[in-house]
Amino acid sequence: MKKATLLVWAATTLLFSLMDQAAFAHGERATEPYIRTRTVHWYDVTWSTDALNVNDTVTVQGKFHLLNDWPDSVSLPNLVFLSNGSPGAVMTRVESYINEIPARQSTKGLIVGRDYDFKLVMKARKVGQWHLHPVMNIHGAGAVVGPGEWITVSGNEADFKDPLTTLTGNKIDDLQTFGVSRVQMWQFGFGLIAAVWILWWLRRPLIISRWLVVKKGREDLLITPMDDKVAAALLVLLAIVVLVGYTRTTSEFPELVPLQSGSLSTPPLPKPPHAVEIKFKRAEYDVPGRSMRLSVEMTNTSDQPVSVGEFTTANLRFINKSLPAAVAAVSSKFPKELVPRNGLVIDHPEPLAPGESRLVNLDTTDAAWEVERLVSFLSNVDSRMGGLLFFYDGKGNRSMSEVYGPIVPVFKKTI
Amino acid sequence: MTDNDQAILAAAEMSPRIARYSRTFDYLIVVIAAFLVWSVTHIHFLLFAGDWDFFIDWKDRQYWILITPIVSIMSAAAFQAIFWTLFRLPIGATASALLFLIGVWIVRYHAWEGMAYFPLSLVVPATGLVGAMALDFILVLSRSWVITAVFGGVIYGLSFFPTNWIYLAPYFQPAEHMGEMASVADIIGYVFPRSGTPEYIRIIERGTLRTFGDSANWVSAFFSAFVCMFAYSVFWLMGVVACTPKYIPVGYRFKELYGAKIDAGAL
Known part of the structure; x- marks a missing residue:
């Protein structure tokens, strides 16, 4: 028995030691949920390719919306830096x-409640499979990571070059x-001296x-x-070396510039179509059921009937599968793990007529809430949720509304 | 063995046999001390200067020239004080800077390039080695830590910029990038992305230093030299304190707790 246990232990150890131990995660789920659900909402994000050779480029582009319900404890996006999330360079x-x-x-000076588009062009350098995200770094708040796609890089790393004139x-x-x-x-020269x-x-008697x-x-x-x-000789030698070296360098490179620092500003995009006014009623997270339920009053302010197509928060996209326009809006290349299988279930799915107001309950049930580490918002000092609702009219035109409010943990269904 | 070596052993009243044992002990202590100096200097620098010497696009005309020598002279002074006070060995500052430089290169190769894929051009280190050697030379010549603080401290702070500029200057050539002018260092910092190090956390020439125009480097270097004198003095004295063992008197119960056999009659 003891021998068998030892054998299993040894075999398991060997198996794990032979398996690829590389850590691919780079903190995309580490940021607190109240930041991921209530600050930067990424949408329409695309990657131009998911497979490329060394020296080829991939373009990541899309839009982001800054939610009006920006948490008090998070610095406003007065200074941001658009970056990318990937495991090293x-x-x-x-x-x-x-x-x-x-x-x-x-x-500098991004405006809460408004939308911006972004574009990142990245060039493949290291061979492997890499998770590539857009990232918005917010001064005083940290990084808000956008959706990530696995990019496979093949070829010869030695071919990579980055020339500049x-x-x-x-x-x-x-x-x-x-x-x-x-x-x-x-x-090395200084080290030698x-x-x-x-x-x-x-070399002498020492300690x-x-x-x-x-x-x-x-x-x-x-x-x-x-x-x-x-000591005197070496001091003089060093002084001469530094003096001559510095003088020669300044004559070799007469035109030098300091590091360039500063910030740019840009106005937001024009306001997107806004067909539906949302009045938040209640949100709850069903802990055993892994379900986030929203109760909202929707008022159609447009002249076309509209239907709820999608609820997105923290990069998760809950799609109303009964609405073809919403389903069609999800590219087949979009990361599957960010599109929960159960989608968005609506208790009154029929289109909202122009001028009509209706109380609607939205149900987003999926293990993704746990997998994406989003349920700890229940233990935050500011237990609120936020997201975007996308609506489609009969012609497939899309409009967007914010939804946000307090969230209550429940252990049985109340709405 | 030179005449001077023999005179030292004679003054120490060491027989040839004891001298041989002592030499073996020297070798052991040198290796252990090297690791100690290496690690203490490295940790001290990472805690207090850190990013200013990690990345090429952090080496600005103000804080890099100011902070890096001020921080690195601290451990150089402390180790110089220890080596000088106990053994009259004027190698503490040089050993501190040299071992730190070797350690930094090992980390840059294996951690920064090997594990995080940052090219060496992004993470080339600067060094205070020339200033550290000057500290040791001046201490030998003057036999005085005060003179070393006044002259050596100034040379340490002043020499940091020109010494490192000899090989870092090419990184500050101008180039065009996305329709804007940038230094090659800026471009290297942009091209090889650090996900957790956004551009805005760089602290580049904040304040009114730029009113000095092209002389900003030298203004920083002179101020650094001024502060280095005081930093050197404080850390020299801390090194001297470290050479003075103090014992805390403890009672017999404490000694018993640690296994000492206390003679009851002696209490």
Whole structure:
């Protein structure tokens, strides 16, 4: 019995040690739910491809909406930086834009309640399968990670190059290695002088003998006139090396600029169509049922009948599968794990007529609430939820409304 | 063995046999001390200077030139004080800077490039090695920590910028990127993304330093030199305190707890 247990233990250990242990997660589910559900809502996000070779590019683009119910404990998006989430620099960032304005530096003054579009162009560098997200870093709040898609990169990593020509006409073959050998050569040179100095002292009787001599007050034996000469010579040598090196460098590179810092600003996108006014009534999270239920009063302010097509929050897209326009809006390439299978269930799914008001209960039941680590919003000091509702009219035109309010944990159905 | 070495052993009253044992002990202690100096210097620097020397696009004209030497002179001064006070060995500052530089390169290769895929061009380190050597040389020549603080501290702070500029200057060539001018360092920082390090957390020349125009580097270097004098003095004295063992008197019950056999008659 003992032998069998040992054998199983050894086999399991061997199995796990042979399995790929790479950690692919990079914190996309780590941010608190009240930030992910009530700040930046990403939508219409697409990836131009999910398979590419080294040096090929993938474009991630879409839109994001900044919810009006921005949490008090989270800094407003007064200063943001559009980035990408991936495990290290496996891809290089070629370009990034917010509303077609280059987002090379930070962007200031985004307006809560408004929409912006974004675009990221990434170039494949490391071979492997990488999860690629858009990320909005908010100063004082942290990163809000958008939906992620698995990108497979193949080819030869050694082929990757990132050349650049400076404004003074100097050609840089590859930014990955630029300047490194120059740094190493100089630092090795300084290190060599340092090593000589240390060895000059280490070659003599050291610890106990020197300590005893210090105790006896015979310091004259420990530092000799030759030591003084060596120290003076090396001091002069270093001064000459640094002086000559600095002078030659300034003449070699006469046109240099400091690091460029600052921020850009951009106006928001025009307000999208808004066909339905939402009056929040109640939201509850059914803990055993893994179901978030919303009760809202909807008023159609447009001149067309509209139907609820989608509820999205924290990158999850709950789709009303009985509405073809809503189903068609989800690309077949969109990450499946972010489109819960049960979708959005509506107790009164018939279209809302122009001018009509109706109390509607929306049911989003799926293990995704747990998988995406969104249920801890129940333990927040500010237990509220938020999201976007998308509506479609008979012609397939889409409009968007915010929905937000307090959320109550329940252990049996009340709405 | 030189005449001076023999004179030292004679003054220490060591027989040739004891001297051989002492030499073996030296080797062991040097290896252990090297790891100690290495790790303490590294941790100290990471805690207090950190990002300013991690990335090429953080090495600005103000805080990089100011913070990096001020922080790195601290451990150099403390170890110099310990080595000098106990053994009259003027190698503490050099050893601290050299071991730190070796450690930094190991981390940059294996952690930053090997594990996070950041190219070395993004994470090339600067070094205070030249200033550290100057500290040791001046201590030998002056035999005085006060003179070392005044002259060595100033040289340490002042030499940091020109020393590192020799090999880091090429990163500050201008280039065009997305319709804007940027330094090559800025572009390297942008191209190789750090998901958790947004651009806005860089602290680049905040304040009124830029009123000095192209001389901003040297203004920072002189201020750094001024502060380095005081940083050196404080940490030298801390090193001296570390060389002075103090014992806390404890009672017999405490000693018994740790296994000492207390003679009841002696109580």
